[in-house]
Amino acid sequence: MGPADLNHIDCWIFDLDNTLYSGDVNFFAQIDKKMTAFLSRYLSLPPAEARIIQKQYLVEYGTTLSGLMAVHNMDPAEYLHYVHDIDLDVLAPDPKLYTALESLPGRKFIFTNGSRTHAKNVGEHLNIYGLFDGIFAIEDIDYVPKPKRAPYEQFVKAFDIDPAYAFMAEDSVRNLEVPKEMGMATLLITSDEDWSHEPKESRPHDGENVPDHVDMHTNDLARWLLALR
Numbered sequence: 001m002g003p004a005d006l007n008h009i010d011c012w013i014f015d016l017d018n019t020l021y022s023g024d025v026n027f028f029a030q031i032d033k034k035m036t037a038f039l040s041r042y043l044s045l046p047p048a049e050a051r052i053i054q055k056q057y058l059v060e061y062g063t064t065l066s067g068l069m070a071v072h073n074m075d076p077a078e079y080l081h082y083v084h085d086i087d088l089d090v091l092a093p094d095p096k097l098y099t100a101l102e103s104l105p106g107r108k109f110i111f112t113n114g115s116r117t118h119a120k121n122v123g124e125h126l127n128i129y130g131l132f133d134g135i136f137a138i139e140d141i142d143y144v145p146k147p148k149r150a151p152y153e154q155f156v157k158a159f160d161i162d163p164a165y166a167f168m169a170e171d172s173v174r175n176l177e178v179p180k181e182m183g184m185a186t187l188l189i190t191s192d193e194d195w196s197h198e199p200k201e202s203r204p205h206d207g208e209n210v211p212d213h214v215d216m217h218t219n220d221l222a223r224w225l226l227a228l229r
């Protein structure tokens, strides 16, 4: 499947972090560091040990947060507030992305493992928030994150989406497996940054040897979407 095969699409779904802004800007690293600091305090562990657990939970549970909730029965509110309290100024609004999203035919959604407030803060900062017909965040999926199947099913039900006419863009390869199984067209956002410090299962992809459930890939979402017109 290529861009030419997307004429039937009437629903455009986007992950947020490292998708609607480039993974090459050092923005998500701030959240990552705050997660480590939170875990270090919450579990009374030195940062280096807290970081190992942070990444273990990410791989095993889909997000670090779900691991904390499953293993420690933690209340998510304080964690979400703490890790998403970051400096947005390193993210620059991209007028090309605004134009590209605005011109897509059909409904547009953000579907994120982050919090509602984070989606709103980042979306507004990027000046694209108003273009979306709906936001589905971790609170909306009962804190059960992608790549698990349940949140995708909740999402398509909530917005009455037919997956056969839907498209999903993501920087996480594993988060595109269920969408493909459901019948969506899938776009992987790749990153030229060196993510080798992240676990292989969860790091943004470098675009080499993409698996079969990925239909298309790009390292520049705005340019790619604009080329559809």
Ligand SMILES: [Mg+2]
Binding pocket: 015, 016, 017, 018, 019, 170, 171, 172
């Ligand atoms: Mg992401």
